[in-house]
Amino acid sequence: MMQNINQRFPGFKSGFVTIAGAPNVGKSTLLNRVLGEKISITSRKAQTTRNRILGVVHRPSAQFIFLDTPGVHHAKDTLNVRMVDIALSAISDVDLILFLIDISAPDSDSEMIVVEKLKKQKKPVILAINKIDLVKKPVILTVTDKWADAYPFEAIVPVSAKHGDQTDALLGAMESVLPDGPPYFPTDVMTDMPERFIAAEMIREKVFRFTGQEIPYATAVTVDSFSENKKLVKIHASIHVERDSQKGIVIGKGGTKLKKIGEEARKEIERMVGTGVFLKLFVRVQKNWSRDTRALRKFGY
Numbered sequence: 001m002m003q004n005i006n007q008r009f010p011g012f013k014s015g016f017v018t019i020a021g022a023p024n025v026g027k028s029t030l031l032n033r034v035l036g037e038k039i040s041i042t043s044r045k046a047q048t049t050r051n052r053i054l055g056v057v058h059r060p061s062a063q064f065i066f067l068d069t070p071g072v073h074h075a076k077d078t079l080n081v082r083m084v085d086i087a088l089s090a091i092s093d094v095d096l097i098l099f100l101i102d103i104s105a106p107d108s109d110s111e112m113i114v115v116e117k118l119k120k121q122k123k124p125v126i127l128a129i130n131k132i133d134l135v136k137k138p139v140i141l142t143v144t145d146k147w148a149d150a151y152p153f154e155a156i157v158p159v160s161a162k163h164g165d166q167t168d169a170l171l172g173a174m175e176s177v178l179p180d181g182p183p184y185f186p187t188d189v190m191t192d193m194p195e196r197f198i199a200a201e202m203i204r205e206k207v208f209r210f211t212g213q214e215i216p217y218a219t220a221v222t223v224d225s226f227s228e229n230k231k232l233v234k235i236h237a238s239i240h241v242e243r244d245s246q247k248g249i250v251i252g253k254g255g256t257k258l259k260k261i262g263e264e265a266r267k268e269i270e271r272m273v274g275t276g277v278f279l280k281l282f283v284r285v286q287k288n289w290s291r292d293t294r295a296l297r298k299f300g301y
Contacts, residue, residue, distance in 0.1 A: 013178040014063040015095030020117075022110030023071025025102040026130045030161035031055050031068045034171060038268070039191045039198060040068045054192045056185045062175045063183040067094065072113050091117055095179055097125045098170075103143050103158070104134035115151060124177045127153045128170055133160040195273060196226045202268045203237055203281070206261040207250065215249055218242040220289060220299040224282075234278045235269070240286045240299065247283050258283065 019027045028040035031053070040053045053068040091097055097118065101111060118125055127147055132140055140158050147156060155173040159166040191198075204221040211219075224236045239261075241247050251258045258281055266279040289295035 012061060012063075012180065012182060013175055014065070014181040014183055015178040016065045016067065016093075017096045017098055017174065018067045018069060018091050018094045019098045019100055020069055020072065020091055020114050021100035022102070022107035022114070024105075025071070025100050025107075026161045027068050027071070027100050028053070030100060030128070030130065030159070030167070031066055033161050033164055033167055034064075034066070035190060037190055038272075039193065040201075056190055057171070058183075058187050059171065059175065062178055063185065064171070064174065064178070065184055066098075072110055072117075091123075092121060094123060096174060096177060097121075097123050098128055098174065099125055099153075100128045100130050101147075102131050103129050103140065104131040118151060124154045125151065126170070126174055126177070127151070127156045129156065129158040130161050132158045133163055133165065196223050198272060199223055199226065199235055199265075199269050200237060202272070203239065203261065203265040203279075205268075206265045207239060210257060210261055210264070211249060215241070215246055218246055218290060219250070220286075222299060228273070228275075230275070232276045232278060233269070233273050236280045236282070238282045238284050240284050240289060242286065242288055242290065244285055247285050250283050 019031060021027055031040050032038045032055075034057050035055050039055050055066045055068065057064040057066065091114075099114060099118065129140065129143060129147070144156050144158065147153070154177050157166055157170045157173050159170050161167065185192075200221040200223045204219060207215065207219045207221070218241050220240045222238050222240065224238055225234070227234045239250055239258075241250060249257070250261070252260075262279050262281045265281075266277050269279065270277045286292075286295055289299065
């Protein structure tokens with residue numbers, strides 16, 4: 001049967017690709033760049049991504065099904081252990097692994113966790129050296145040589161996910177090692193994540209961007225209701241924090257912080273759904289949810 005399907009798509013390649021790496025190396029930024037749309041949230045704070053996010057890139061001769069994963073690191077608390085487990089498990093059952101590193105701020109300990117995992121599997125691996133816009137060319141050559149000696153990568157491609165430098169070359173290198181196969185998704189599909197999930201992530205991103213210290217890491221977002229018609233999408237969502245003091249910080253003086261979070265999130269959700277959005281946010285306290293396995297399941301982790 002597979003042979004017959006492949007005959008319908010001669011010369012076509014397709015496969016699942018895990019984007020793996022340490023926290024804050026630019027995995028979500030790279031995914032959004034190659035997609036041409038934003039489906040995975042980003043911030044300058046580490047560990048923004050908590051779930052496995054799927055994004056589909058369509059090319060004339062290939063289809064990439066990317067899995068954006070949480071950053072791999074030495075985790076201690078329950079939430080971060082769960083996130084690292086998600087990331088490492090995504091390395092096992094794919095056709096290609098894209099290992100991403102940050103040349104401007106190496107995280108050797110976390111990088112070695114990924115390398116040790118790579119050594120235990122037989123899938124092809126391509127290394128993308130990200131943030132080359134932040135360093136001089138001699139540094140890129142030195143780092144490339146170092147990694148060429150560290151692991152038998154199929155290819156090593158320096159890129160800038162932020163500016164798009166070399167991302168086409170990266171896709172070309174990846175396509176060369178993808179297996180032959182038909183497309184898994186129609187050309188108008190970019191992700192399998194429902195709009196409800198992406199909306200919650202966009203709200204959580206704004207919490208990351210507009211609050212400091214421990215607040216983003218003590219925050220989860222759930223969408224309580226999501227209804228739509230031709231003119232308007234109505235969303236009620238809850239921002240969950242762990243302590244009353246955190247609730248006050250998220251709301252801000254006179255509600256200014258929560259209003260800012262809501263306004264910025266609404267704009268991004270409107271770009272996603274292509275229509276007007278009414279967004280109502282609530283802030284709720286759930287004590288120590290990030291260390292409670294029942295609460296983690298409730299919030300989808």
